[in-house]
Amino acid sequence: MNTFRIGGVHPHDNKEFSAHKQIAAVPLPQKAIIPLVQHIGAPAKAVVAKGDKVLVGQVIAEAGGFVSAPVHSPVSGTVAKVDATTDAWGLPMPAIFIDVEGDEWLPEIDRTADIKTECTLEPKKIINKIQAAGIVGLGGACFPTHVKLLPPPGKVAEVLIVNGVECEPYLTCDHQLMLERGEQIMLGIDLVLKALGIKRAIIGIEKNKPDAIAHMAELAKKHPGVEVKPLALKYPQGGEKQLIDACIGRQVPSGCLPIEVGAVVDNVATLYAIYEAVMKNKPLISRVMTVTGKSVKNPGNYEVRFGTPLAQVIELAGGIPEDTGKIIGGGPMMGRAMQNVDMPCNKRVSGLLFMKKDESVRVEPENCIRCGKCVDACPMGLEPYMLAKLSAAQNWDKMEQLNVMDCIDCGCCLFTCPSHRPLLDYIRYGKGKVGGNIRARQMAAQAAKAAAEAKK
Amino acid sequence: MKIILISLLVLGLTGLLAAVLLYLVAQKFKVEEDPRIDEVQEVLPGANCGGCGFAGCRAMAEACVKATSLDGLSCPVGGNATMTKVGEILGMAAAAAEPKVAVVRCNGTCEARPKTSVFGGTRSCAIMSSMYIGETNCGFGCLGCGDCVAACQFGAIKMNPATGLPEVDEEKCTACGACAKACPKNVIEIRKKGDDAMRLVVLCVNKDKGAAARKACQNACIGCGKCQTVCGSEAITVAGNLAYIDADKCTLCRECEKACPTGAIHGMNMPIIEKAKAAAVVEDAPAEGGKKGFDPRCAAIIKSLPTPKAAYPNMLKMAQKK
């Protein structure tokens, strides 16, 4: 069975808590807080002011650039204020506050459950619609999708790779989405294929979801060019580069985008959102997220409108369990532990995981025994032990030489370390520093170039 | 006997030959260097702390010898005495620099600034600050992981487990600035030591609006501006909800200290003014006796979690030497 070729680990998947739980809708909040930064790239700019009435689906903030995404109102009501609030890590976050009144939608949005299969739009139009709907990668990175669909000149897309891997332990939202809304995902795939002008799509699904593999394979029969590829279990298979390697056996070179090897990768949730946006005129205003954990009362998959306070979702899942030590936004391998649950749901949050106190405290690190297990586990072929050491010694240049910028933050090194060393803590910190150095160098080079041109 | 003689002879001759060879090579490849560099380096403290802005004492000595005047060159560790000696060697007058000292501008003790979360990652301020706001709701103040302690080569800064804050031993502090550089929150300021080491300082760097700052920490400066009003020498500026006292203008009248509603202004090394809200005055509290503001959880947390030292002991030392 296919999988990526370098490194990887096998964490316990713990998906049984929320797997096969029907997607449940979370009731509308009283007050919605919609963050302006829900994607990678330039922040969105608010286009509403205090006192404005808004409808569901109305644009409330426009994209701040090409690599950016607009924000639509997920609720109807009155804008209370546009102000900064704090996110789940206590850091400032600009947001639009809306007092919810009823649930009135923009008239052009098709709210019926009918499945629309006919699409007569030109490729260009499809991409425009995707861009206007504020769709970003819902796998976690939140990279604006329309950017991926417009390959830079000289690059040609050959194949669309659909990410149905969900390699993060605990999370089941993509799995459930494939089971319940597989047909819509298929239609979304057709739309993207049309937009890119290509004929081939591969859906990668890990073999711990046999029902999803069977279901999607059955549906794929009606969609020419779409193929389901069962993949062996290995984390981080859901990483973009790893998934391409697993599906078509090509490795994206360091520092390049997937288009370099002719691939475009989209998550199943993103494709579902694309279907909704193009066929039903419904912008991205909600997502399915998993609420789970060993002692959560009602773990499950919930469809949440953005802006709903996480606390409300948690209440639906049975409240915060008493033995909770950590609340993680996302899965246990790459999710960030949160400081509070006052934050609203947004495009970034793919799940909420409650970890018990005894699982939450790290084991005290011991000396590095140089076993090399981190080197074996690193899916990017780096040497985590060395990078962490260099970071502690603040040797940024050497770190750059050893390609720290290739690190994808997957956490395999720390996961596998028998000495429980905080490798990734140091590597991530060093990566930030090296990234800063590289940007500073580029800025300096640009400034020098501009100065030279000005002289001419 | 013969064997001993032969071996002595062979060894002796080899040694002699090597010595001659070494001497010739040393003569041939001799690097001409200003002998004064060595002399200057001799009088420098040799801590290689980098406080002067050069890579180490040798680099500083070279810079001094090359320079046409000693203005702007100063050794924070050795102070005026050292620079005078350097001046004597080079036949130049050394500019007198005022003695300085590191000041931790945060008084967010465990008592005043309640912890809202526990950081379970590597206990390093740099790592913690790159991840989230920190263990308290104050996004500006001391994170309490002791990066400054690790950075200090002189053992002049120590964590006080009672307050969870670093304390500067002013006798040992050389104002080299390593701690200020290591602090990701810029809490530490290298400040004029002042007459008899007395100085008035706003022990807070929180730029949040008053209510938010106060909510996060009882000892926070709320930017109310009362100090500015009472100050007779225009030494205080309030910008971004935060007061700052200019040490050059301050006359140490202590009116601001009395006027401050949150006790954010401290007269360091001055007698304590009895006030209604006389919270734990960190700098004056004896290290052991500071039980007043003691939150046993602080010490427990500090003890129980891995420190950066535990993970990479030698590395930290290497980083300091750089």
Add this chain to the structure above:
Amino acid sequence: MKLIVAPAPHAHSGDSVRKNMLNVIIALMPAFIVAMIAFGWGAVITTAVSVCSCVLFEWLICKFLMKERSHVGDLSAVLTGLLLAFNLPCNLPLWIVVLGALVAIGVGKMSFGGLGQNPFNPALVGRVFLLISFPVQMTTWPRPLGFSGSYLDAETAATPLYTLKNAIKAGDSSILDELPTLWDSFSGMIGGSLGEVSAIALLIGFVYLLCTKTITWHIPVSIILTVSLFAVVFAAIAGLPVCTFLGTTLCAGGLMLGAIYMATDYVTSPMTHCGQIVYGIGIGLIVMIIRCWGAYPEGMSFAILIMNAVTPLLNMYIHPKRFGEKKK
């Protein structure tokens, strides 16, 4: 309620230093059982003394010299003691065993800062120290007599490697007739250090180590392949019977023990697979050079120690293949 905030990942494989050490110790048990059958109480006593003194020295040094929490619980000292004992003749005076343990732990490990910091395999440091200081005691191996043999006055026997060496020196293949049968060499009924005699028991342990993913195949296999290749070519050129020469070379002496358990020591072997193969080939070459042309009949300890010294270089210059790296 205060939440714990920590950077990802929030999960751990549950692996620990202790588990890895325990796996190696378990993997050494078949060899220990064979040693008990072959050498009787001598094997048990030597092993017990070596393990106990290693643990004791580590604890004492941690407690009184380094003044830090002792790491005896991670079982690395137990493993060092076990490996040291496996490299000693079973009738060695006990004070020499204790001295070896002191050098292994004190000089070989703790003087560098404890677990993970030592450049050389501590057990081998102890062993080589003893080999050089007490050459007579260290190279007089008792004949395997079964469990009835008493401890000190066992009969001694020349090892197969010594016989090989004589044959090479004399260039006379008839000397090889004195060798024990290959099956005896393979199963362990030959003279030698107590843990190294049974190739089959050591191989059983190797399979266990591979199954538990404690070690990878790279180091042992590259050593054994290099040695085999070398032995075949050498025997063919020297005019010695290839099969006997190869079999004895592989099964006798410390080759298996060294290749599977000593060379693969985490701390002193390279981090990358490519580096590990280079390291293995280096050990294989050095051991054969010592065995064929050197003064000692056996050279595994020296070969491993020499390559231990090369390990930092291998780590510095051999990097793993990066994801998406283009071949130049």
